[in-house]
Amino acid sequence: MAQPLYTVNSLSLVIHLLVLLVLKISDTLKKLEHYIHHHIGHSPS
Amino acid sequence: MANRLRNPIAVIIPAHNEAAIIHTTIKQLLHYLPRHQIYVVDDGSSDGTASIAQKLVPHVISHAKNMGKGAAINTAIKRWRLLQKYPYIMPLDADTTISPNFFPAILAFFDQDIHQNFACANGRVVAYQKNWITAYRMWEYEIGQTIHKAAQSILGGIVVSPGCATVYRSSVFRQFKFPTHSLAEDMDLTFTIHRRHLGKIGFISQAEVITQDPSTLIDFIHQVDRWYTGLWQNICKHNLPWEGQMLDFEIALLATEALFSGFLYLCLIVLLPLSFSIDIRLFIIPLAIDICFFILPTLIYTSIRRRVKRMIIYLGHFYLLRTLSSLIFIKCFFKVMFDQQPAFGWFSPRRYQLI
Incomplete structure (x- = not known):
């Protein structure tokens, strides 16, 4: 059995898409925070 | 080699x-x-x-x-x-063909899992393209894995490790045997891994396998009937969705929506003859929204990703198969809930030579 249950419907598609989007944004923000901390946070100025 | x-x-x-x-x-x-x-x-x-x-x-x-x-x-x-x-x-x-990247990608995944947190690793299933029925399955697999499974993988709620694309740690089978007496053994095993906390389930998108899916309507109906019957059998067997795991949430969401859709399609079919006497916009507007915001974007995505240009022209065919799947889903629900006879055995759709 594979995944035929999923795409019969669109509400679950939207919910899972939103989950991916939120996780992607969260991941990007973490990377940005990391970058700022290591590059700008330690700037001599 | x-x-x-x-x-x-x-x-x-x-x-x-x-x-x-x-x-x-x-x-x-x-x-x-x-x-x-x-x-x-x-x-x-x-x-x-x-x-x-x-x-x-x-x-x-x-x-x-x-x-x-x-x-x-x-x-x-x-x-x-x-x-x-x-x-x-x-x-x-x-009937499964392994892509050259499958084993290296899966083994690299397990190598990184130093603490052995993962019980198994799923590859990506791709349907071999032959006609409009296999194109529908290709579209289902593509969207189901790119969106649903990718999200489930992160949340820890993968609902099925496909029988054709999963590598298990041997330790899984030291604790119990591969399930028998089920129409969806792989789903049964996936639910057991969740319920017994045997480990996480990984999804490695780049590890692809190609499967032969039904190319005739009769085979399609038989396969979907088997899958959905197996799903409801496993829902009953593993007491879903009442044990508070992410799996319970996923199954509750997917099965409830699929049941709702099935009843909706059933109502639409019954009401269709009356559509001449009532406002036709009741049918047209939801259909237009569905096509524009769901079907077309996902079809175009799959068409480009899998390089199947003809997929767009199958739009009408896809509605037929989608309706059929929804109705079978309801039928299987009633079949399992009211007929407790366990059913199991082989199903093999008509095979064809890969080109």
Whole structure:
């Protein structure tokens, strides 16, 4: 059995898409925070 | 071949009347694995499946009578003591073709899992394209895995590890046997892994396998009927969705929505003859929204990703199959809820040679 249950419907598609989007944004923000901390946070100025 | 694996994975091919395809499957698999790592269990075939396999690999055994896929896998594990010899076990359907990247990607994933948090790793299933019915399945797989499964993987709620694309740690089978007496053994095993907290389930998107899906409407109906019956059997067996795991949430969401859609389609079919007497916009507006915001974008995505240009012209066909699937979903719900006769056995759609 594979995944035929999923795409019969669109509400679950939207919910899972939103989950991916939120996780992607969260991941990007973490990377940005990391970058700022290591590059700008330690700037001599 | 230089890229053949040395030892880590045993591939078990359970087969029932697969003479048309088993030769191609094994020959292709031999590009990536030495022959002694491939184990074939002929489950009471009457078409010479075993003799074809014996010409290609040394480990072939036959059941005198048909006992089912789960029983065939358990026979291989016991007969050749695979749990003592290999850290990883992969059951492989006789109709499945492995992509060159499959084993390297899966093994790299397990190598990174130093603390052995993962019980198994799923690859991505791709449907072989033949006609409008296989195109529908290709679209379902593509969207189901790119969006649903990717999200489930992060949340820890993968609902099915496909029987044709999953590599398990041997430790999983030390604790219990591969499920038998189920129409969806792989889903049964996935639910068991969640329920017994045996480990996480990984999804490795770049590890692809290609499967042969039904190319006729009758085979399509039989396969969907089997899958959905298996789903409802497993929902009852594992007490879903009442135990508070992410799996329960996923199944509750997917099954409730699918039931709702099924009843909606049923109502629409019943009301269709009345559509001339009521406002036609009641039908047209939801349909237009569905096409513009769901069907078309996902079809275009799949069409580009899998390079199947004709997919767009199958739009109408897809609505037919989608409606059919929804109605079968309801039928299976009532069948399992009101008829407790356990059903299991093999289903193989008509096979075709890959080009």
